[in-house]
Every structure is written in structure tokens, then in C-alpha cells.
Amino acid sequence: MFHPWDQALVGLQTTTPLEVLYWLDQSRRDLVLQCPKGREQPLGTFALRSPVRPNPIGSSVVELIGIEGQVLRVRGLDCLDGTPLLDLKPARSAFMTNPRS
Numbered sequence: 361m362f363h364p365w366d367q368a369l370v371g372l373q374t375t376t377p378l379e380v381l382y383w384l385d386q387s388r389r390d391l392v393l394q395c396p397k398g399r400e401q402p403l404g405t406f407a408l409r410s411p412v413r414p415n416p417i418g419s420s421v422v423e424l425i426g427i428e429g430q431v432l433r434v435r436g437l438d439c440l441d442g443t444p445l446l447d448l449k450p451a452r453s454a455f456m457t458n459p460r461s
Contacts, residue, residue, distance in 0.1 A: 361430040369432070374424050377451035380437060383444040384416035421451045
């Protein structure tokens with residue numbers, strides 16, 4: 361995390377799941393239909409979680425293992441090293457104190 365955004369980490373706890381948004385900069389953006397493994401018929405891009413998208417924004421909910429200065433250690437991130445980070449936010453489930461039945 362670069363200055364001044366490192367200060368925005370204040371208050372994050374290792375018990376809080378984080379939603380990480382990132383830009384899939386190495387993904388193709390030209391497939392409308394895709395045929396995932398194990399399927400014989402193609403599906404539309406918006407029916408899949410494939411990184412091949414017209415606007416390749418990736419999202420992962422991760423476990424925050426620790427914060428070491430400007431570095432966040434997480435588990436469960438589904439992207440390549442060097443993938444540009446767009447945003448971090450507490451996962452929506454962290455705000456749900458009284459889920460509807």
C-alpha cells in the first residue's frame with residue numbers, strides 16, 4: 361500500500377474478511393461466449409466467473425492474515441502477482457449483524 365493510502369488501513373482487523381477488487385490487466389476482453397471445462401455447450405460471459413470480460417474487474421473475498429507496515433497478508437486471493445489493486449473494503453458479511461430470516 362502506497363502513501364498516503366497506508367493510513368487508510370487503520371482499523372482493519374485480522375478477523376474482518378476483506379473484499380479485494382482488482383483489474384485483470386492480462387485478460388482477454390473479446391469473448392462473448394465461452395466453453396468452460398466440463399461443459400459441451402458454451403455460456404455467455406456474464407453467466408461465468410471467467411476473467412475474460414469486457415470490463416475485467418476481479419473480486420475476491422479474502423481472509424486478512426496480518427498487516428506488516430504497508431503490506432497486507434491475505435489468504436484466498438484469486439489473481440496473479442502484480443495485478444493492479446482497485447479497492448479494498450470490508451466484506452458485506454462483516455456488516456451483517458442481524459441477517460433477515
